[in-house]
Amino acid sequence: MAIRSNPMSRPTVTRFAPSPTGYIHVGNLRTALMNYLIARKSGGQFILRLDDTDQERSKQEYADGIMEDLAWLGLHWDRVEKQSLRMDRYREAADQLRAAGRFYECFETPVELDLKRKKQLNMGKPPVYDRTSLRLTEAERAAMRAEGRAGYWRFQLDQNRIEWPDGVLGPISIDAASVSDPVLIRADGQILYTFASSVDDIDMGVSFIVRGSDHVTNTATQIQIMQAMGGTPPNFAHHSLLTGPHGEELSKRLGVLALRDLRARGVEPMALLSLMARLGSSKPVELASSMEELIEGFDVESFGAAPTKFNDEDLFPLTRAHVQSLPLATVADRIAALGVPADQAELFWKVAKANITVLADLEGWWTLFRDGATPLVDAEDVDFVAQALTLLPPKPWTHDTWGQWTETVKQATGRKGKGLFRPLRRALTGLDAGPEMADVMPLLQVLPKV
């Protein structure tokens, strides 16, 4: 099995298959983005598949939320599939596996299975299902059913080594004997993920699956399921899982790492995409200017297998860089909404963009210009600042006002350089660092409240 991920090969069909049981977070996003980029790079298809076989936990609200988040990021799918609409197909596939003798009915209750596992562990044995039910005779099965026991169905694994060339992990080989025969249909009839996913990937022509390394063992069993159905397993790549900045489990922080929360914090899509498309790979993380650039520069095989530390703080330098690159037209509405006069919008954007991280920071700058700053004046500068303000010419202030004024103040006080500029900057803006003062002057609507 060769990896068909390069642009010279045939179009690749990928899929992102979230369960609508929650919103997308950075971990999911990595999976979604990789699949998206691979499909686009090969001129193939990107399928959004809602794995909603769990009727209890799946909610439309989450399905909508997932689509909203993907759309926000510009990860457009070519088609949507819902597993809940394909139940007939799964039953059909189940019949096929039964006919092929790869499916067997089991009758242990969850409690019994749990007990069995504990026993095995106590005896130092791996907790692998012992296939007791496989050895049941037809009469015994009938007796179980007569007892009122509801059967559930397992897939009988071929107990040889399952191998595949993983796009990230390299050659993988797992002994099927070390894995329990997977349960594919529950006693209540619910089709389980492992099965539905295998059927779909074959039916939908998925040719490359990228997902988290938490699925490695699933892949082994799903390869056999797909083969048992007469399908050809796709290529696989299992990316490492994200951890927190200190290597701790990310799940503890997922509360603040949902896409919608990051959006609320002002993170820009391109910043998020740029980080996720490169973090953990050997390629440098750099702000991309377009999706095309991300597609062009993407390579799954450049990702390492080691767990990847993710720090959400890293999103903000990228967001700042992206925001600063935006043309006025893109933010004009937002600026107008703040109440910035149209004739000052251009200058305001020029001044503000170099001094913000997220667009929401714009408001603070306009408030400062409109209402005046709370000045910062050191004790030894009080007289100096007071004197300087008396020398400030009356409005209107222009770009040249700053130069003329500071020159006048310099003449009058003898101060120069840092000693001259810093106190005035602090008095007028209340800040140590900030925009070019010559540009600030025309924007200042009032003097500071000295």
Next chain:
RNA sequence: GGCCCGUUCGUCUAUCGGUUAGGACACCAGGUUUUCAACCUGGGAAGAGGGGUUCAACUCCCCUACGGGCUGCCA
């Protein structure tokens, strides 16, 4: 307990037996800007530990430690 994967500067990583162990981000220091930011230049900074194999090991093998994942009638 079993299975799979991993461990190189603070972070993401390059190196596919011979390198002054390279880059990116971050950091620090100079320079430049009459102020801030930006920018330019420079700098500090790494092979988990122990055994092998070899003329030579970050690289190959084994062991240990540590990290992650799986081991569900979840996905």
